[in-house]
Amino acid sequence: MLLKAFSLLLLCSVALAADSYDGYKIYDIIASNAFEKQILLRLSNNMDYDFFDMPRAFDAASRVMVQPKDQAEFELLLQKFNLEYAVINDNLGDSLRQEQLENQSQRLLSQRSASRSISFTAFHRHAEINAYLDELAKAYPSRVTVTTPGQSYENRxxxxxxxxxxxxxxxxxxxxLDAGIHAREWIAPAEALYVIYQLVENFAANSALLKDYDWVILPVVNPDGYEYTHTSTRMxxxxxxxxxxxxxxxDANRNFDYHWGEVGASSYSCADxxxxxxxxxxxxxxLVRDLLLGYxxxxxxxxxxxxxxxxxxxxYGWTSALPTTWRDIDAVAQAGADAIKSGTGTKYTVGSSTNVLYxxxxxxDDYAFAVAEFPISITMELPAGGTGFDPTTAQILPYVSETWLGIKAMAQKVIEEF
Known part of the structure; x- marks a missing residue:
């Protein structure tokens, strides 16, 4: 009976994925000079092509997802301009179905075996994340407070x-700390949960981080989008x-009122x-604005x-100019990068958003720094998994534990200096 119920759960989960991504391809494209980089930038303005990233470095590939109807034209354009490319996934739909089945299996196993509702072997749904927070508040009432400062558009x-x-x-x-502003970035809420786990359930090892500081964490800023990626459109x-x-x-990360809409954001409502x-x-x-201003x-x-x-x-993200206190922020970010490189060998690029990315x-982050007056404000982009936004369940624990090394080091630096 249990096996039958398990199979039904898996079948239902696959049926919910309305956008199958069958035949979608993922390309890596190398721009070897400034002209080729400009070609990619122009292509990225075409909404038919979903550019996952656009690194500044010439030796770093840009990754893009293209639906079947556009692939022939897209490849002709790449060939026309002699752009070097490779197809790293020729059917994203197959990969996502396999990943979804594995995630559902791991969720079920964690629900049966874990003492809490959260594990780091699966990507959990928003209701499960909320349940975990409530469990912690009940188990550790002297150290944990959970509030509901508001609801999403769909009343989550x-x-x-x-x-x-x-x-x-x-x-x-x-x-x-917050995570999950962008719905498809599942590893970000997973990392927020791991930070919570370390601070609460591994308190003895991390008590120094809480001596003079309280940590306030919003693990999923965009729960409607997050749930939509689980039930309908993964990307x-x-x-x-x-x-x-x-x-x-x-795009919630283009919606904050500090130089809003000046650069790097679209006025077209269908654009990502x-x-x-x-x-x-x-x-x-x-809600994030009000919380930040409240602190x-x-x-x-x-x-x-x-x-x-x-x-x-x-x-800043709106200009290549740097804040007068940029060295303070850079020192904190470098502490995080150094800790991760020392611990696992993974390298992080450090710098202002405009100057090292776009x-x-x-x-x-700009709003928190310039308006809410947080002296240290940092966006942390975790490593790619799977084809980029879709790490496997096996990658969750290695990624979140590695990232914790950097977060802990940055927090220690802030505690020492501020």
Whole structure:
């Protein structure tokens, strides 16, 4: 009977994936000079091509997903301009179905065997994440507080966990961490959960991080989009509030009101980088705004988790100019990069968003730094898995444990300096 129920669960989960991605190809393209880089930039403006990344370095491949109807034309364009490319996945749909089956299997196993509702062998649904936070609040009432400061557009609870050392002191400095602004970046909420696990359930080893600081963590900023990637469209990026009769969602990381819409964001509502009809048009970004402003003066370190690309990025995203205090932020980011390289050999690129990746105004990191006055504000782009945004379940624990090395080192640096 259990086997039958398990099989039914798997079949239902596959049936829910309305966008199958059958025949979609993933390409890696090398631009060997500035002209070829400009060709790629022009191609990335075509909404028919989903560019996963666009590295500045000439030796780093740009990755793009192309649907079947556009592949012949796309390959002809690459050949016309003598761009070197390789097909790294010739049927994304097959890969995603296999990954989904494995994830459902691991979720079921963790629910049967784990003492808590969360494991690091599966990507968990939003309700499971919220349940884990509630379990921690019940199990560790002196050190954990869980609140619901608001709901998403589709009325999902955005739960916030505040972690202390239980000494009862109020008004401590704050490290604020969030994840899941972009729906398809599943490894980011997984990392937020791992940070929570380390601070709460592995408290003895990490108590120094909580002596003078409280940690405030919002593990899924965009739960509507996150759930949509589990049930319908795996590569969905935006929120889910309707914008027009045919287009849904806003890029929440282009929706913050600091140089909003000036560069690196689209005014076209169907685009993945749509900036929103107005700044803070989304209830999810309004909630993050209000939380950040509420910690003004106490907030010392804002860290937002994304994927992918092995980057530690800091302001500004709207200009190549640097803040006057950029060296302070750089030192913290470098501490994280050094800790990860020393621990696992993985290399991270450190620098301002515009200078080492691309210009994109309206991001949460710029807002946290310039408006909410967090002196250290960093975006952490975790490594690629699978074809980029789809790490396997086997990659979760290695990735989150590695990333924790960097987060812990950055927090220690902030605690020492601020």
């Amino acid at each position: 609870d955005l739960k916030l966990i505040t972690i202390t050392n239980g000494d009862g002191k109020t008004g401590k400095k704050v490290i604020f 969905w990026r935006k929120t889910r509030k309707p914008v027009s009769s045919s287009c849904y969602g806003t 980088t749509f900036k929103g009809e107005t700044a803070f048009s989304e209830p999810e970004t309004q 003004k003066g106490r907030g010392k370190f804002y860290l937002t988790l994304h994927s992918y690309g092995n980057y530690l990025l800091y302001p 210009a994109a105004a309206g991001g949460s």
